[in-house]
Amino acid sequence: xxxxxxxxxxxxxxxxxxxxxxxxxxxxxxxxxxxxxxxxxxxxxxxxxxxxxxxxxxxxxxxxxxxxxxxxxxxxxxxxxxxxxxxxxxxxxxxxxxxxxxxxxxxxxxxxxxxxxxxxxxxx
Numbered sequence: 001x002x003x004x005x006x007x008x009x010x011x012x013x014x015x016x017x018x019x020x021x022x023x024x025x026x027x028x029x030x031x032x033x034x035x036x037x038x039x040x041x042x043x044x045x046x047x048x049x050x051x052x053x054x055x056x057x058x059x060x061x062x063x064x065x066x067x068x069x070x071x072x073x074x075x076x077x078x079x080x081x082x083x084x085x086x087x088x089x090x091x092x093x094x095x096x097x098x099x100x101x102x103x104x105x106x107x108x109x110x111x112x113x114x115x116x117x118x119x120x121x122x123x124x
């Protein structure tokens with residue numbers, strides 16, 4: 001049986017997201033959910049960095065532009081917040097690229113855009 005990567009940390013993150021969705025529902029812009037999630041993480045003691053920048057290396061040179069992860073949680077998990085109708089292939093591929101560039105192994109795409117919270121784990 002395969003062990004779930006960062007199982008306990010993932011449960012805490014998803015629990016915080018469910019709490020935010022339960023109170024706010026769906027229909028707000030991403031930034032509203034990020035603000036609420038930041039408050040929820042602080043309340044329950046989940047360590048995070050919001051909007052952390054990562055450089056991109058191309059042929060051993062750093063590019064002038066970079067990507068910004070919505071959250072880095074527990075210094076090990078990239079958390080991407082979305083408000084779409086579904087978690088589609090572009091979001092998964094984006095998260096995989098973020099994992100590759102950051103050197104992290106687990107990403108989570110959280111979709112607040114539906115009546116029920118939707119999420120997907122992405123492992124690199």
